[in-house]
Amino acid sequence: MPLVLSWLLGSVFGIGLIVAGMTNPAKVQAFLDLGGAWDPSLALVMGSAIAVAMPLFRWSRGWSRSLLGGPMPLPPASRIDRRLVLGSLLFGAGWGLAGFCPGPALVALGMGYGKAAIFCAAMLAGMWLFQQMEARQARRRRP
Numbered sequence: 001m002p003l004v005l006s007w008l009l010g011s012v013f014g015i016g017l018i019v020a021g022m023t024n025p026a027k028v029q030a031f032l033d034l035g036g037a038w039d040p041s042l043a044l045v046m047g048s049a050i051a052v053a054m055p056l057f058r059w060s061r062g063w064s065r066s067l068l069g070g071p072m073p074l075p076p077a078s079r080i081d082r083r084l085v086l087g088s089l090l091f092g093a094g095w096g097l098a099g100f101c102p103g104p105a106l107v108a109l110g111m112g113y114g115k116a117a118i119f120c121a122a123m124l125a126g127m128w129l130f131q132q133m134e135a136r137q138a139r140r141r142r143p
Contacts, residue, residue: 002068014107020045023108025099025115032096094122 021027022045030039057074066072078084095101100108100119108116 002070005068013103014110017104017107018111022101022104023111023113023116028099028101028104029096098122 017023020042022042027039028042030037031042033039060066060072061074063072091101098105098115098119100116102123105116105119105123109120
């Protein structure tokens with residue numbers, strides 16, 4: 001049952017991304033184009049998502065298990081450091097250049113959108129590179 005519910009909720013999320021236009025790179029780039037033909041509609045999508053998620057995060061704070069029984073390790077609050085800022089800048093630059101972020105890119109990939117395949121390949125390469133860099137740093141820290 002948890003697998004079916006996960007599939008159903010993921011499908012609702014994916015359909016919501018399609019309806020909101022988040023899988024259309026041109027719409028996303030128009031949202032980010034503050035000096036040109038700015039399209040503020042995605043701000044409503046993001047604001048709505050935050051309005052729904054915030055009370056749910058507060059409600060579930062301290063839970064060790066999700067409603068479906070899986071582990072729910074929420075990250076602890078941490079300070080803003082150089083790694084967070086650089087990662088945010090890379091994420092934002094990638095989002096602006098490609099018009100995709102990871103969730104909508106996976107939905108667009110499932111829709112057969114070719115540019116999403118390129119983005120997903122680059123995203124996977126970046127994740128692999130990050131893991132390699134983390135492993136290298138961990139090896140350097142060991143005595």
